[in-house]
Amino acid sequence: MNILLTGGAGFIGRWVLKRLLDDGHHVWVLDDLSNGREANIAEFREHPGFRAFIKGSILNESILSDLFVGNRFDICYHLGASINVQDSIDDPRTTFNNDTIGTFYVLEQCRRHNVKIVFMSTCMVYDRCTDEGGITEEHPLKPASPYAGSKIAAENMVLSYWHAYGLPAVVIRPFNTYGPFQKTGGEGGVVAIFIKNKLDGKELKIYGDGTQTRDLLYVEDCARFVVEAGYSDKVNGEVVNAGLGRDIAINDLAKLIVQDESRIRHVEHIHPQSEIQKLLCNYGKAKRLLGWEPQISLEEGIRRTEEWIRSTDLI
Template identity: 85%
Template sequence: MNILLTGGAGFIGRWVLKRLLEDGHHVWVLDDLSNGREANLAEFREHPGLKSFVKGSILNESVLSDLFIANKFDICYHLGASINVQDSIDDPRTTFNNDTVGTFYILEQCRRHDVKVVFMSTCMVYDRCMDEKGIDEAHPIKPASPYAGAKIAAENMVLSYYHAYGLPTVVIRPFNTYGPFQKTGGEGGVVAIFIKNKLAGKTLNIYGEGTQTRDLLYVEDCARFVAEAGYSDKVNGEIVNAGLGRDIAINDLALMIAGDASRIAHVEHIHPQSEIQKLLCDSSKAGRLLGWKPEVTLEEGIRRTEEWIRATNLI
């Protein structure tokens, strides 16, 4: 198939690109590099399936129009977004424009050219999990940050195009994804930051009490889920979760990575109002509709991520 992948130079986007190329598709990547890195695409530069990398914004309608007119896309995997919660609190306009308005521009092109949309949302739209059954797609949502609010608004637009126009669309909500190629700085994920600090001999700082839990999904499992959501008509018009199905307190995660409680410290939370105390995924719908289930354990995923950070000298 011919596929447009927005945000393809980002952390998850890079792995989705790898998966799509392995599956034999032709892929065009659109990324403005505000969060992604062109280096993430380096190993695919000579791959015959990577047709083009376009440095451009989803907010530039002329760039989008040219892409859609020139290439008959079958699917658009829309991962391009602002993803930082604190940034959305500090500067909600940028997040709203990128995540909501940008998604609208993508939808309009896909409607005109009859292209399926796979929209990458987030587990951050959910209210806290109250039990051990986990969060399914019917769980209450709570826009505790402008990031979550922008994603919910975009989700509603994506689903409206399914109901109003019959456009095949799907909203996917992966839980906290980690793995190789994730940034290890302040804007990275908790696993990458903890591993980097451990290897650099630094303290692992935890926001708040550290009792908050996360369901951590290894990035290759996530990429497989993203790809499969595009391939299957069974999820059209649906919202679908993906997660490990196991949550871990940040305190326990830090200890697992550091192996030494004296290396761990607690600091004041930078955005306590948008903290979700418990995140645990019920991804049974993905299993039922896509035959998807996670394959990489947390321990194995952390081992692979640490190995990559060591090998790339990101300390």
């Protein structure tokens, strides 16, 4: 198939690209590099399925139009987005423009050319988990940050194109994803940041009291989920979660990574109003419709991530 991957030079996008190329497809990557890095995809440049890298924004309708007119895409995996909660609080306009208006521009091209869209949303749209069975797709939503609000707005637009036009479309909500190629600085995820600080002999800083929990999904499991949502007609018109199905308190995560409580310090939360106290995924729908379930345990995923951080100069 011919596939457009927005945000393909980002952390998750890089692994989705790898999966698509391994599966034999032709892939075009569109990324403005505001969060992604060309170095993430450098190893794929000579792959016969890698068609082009286009540095550009999803807000540039002429770039999008040229891509769709010229390449007869079968699927658009739309991962391009602003993803930082604090940035969305500080500058909501940028996040809204990228995540909502940008998604609308991509949707319009998909509608004109009848291209299936796989829209990458986030678990941050949910209210806290109150059920030990985990968060299903019917769980209440709570836009506790402009990031979450922008994603919910975009989700509704994506699903409206399924209902109004019959456009093949699916909204996917992966839970907190981590692994190799994730940034280890302020824009990175908690696992990558903790591991880097451990290796550098620094303290592991925890926002708030550390009792908040996260469901941590290894990036290769996430990429497999993203790709398979594009392949299957069973999820068209649906919202589908993916996660490990196990949550861990940030306090316990820090102990698991550093194994020295004296190196753990609690600091004032930067956005307590947007904290979700408990996140636990119920991925039963993904298992039922896609046959998907995670394969990498948290402990194994942390080991692989630490091994990568030790060995790379990309951070």
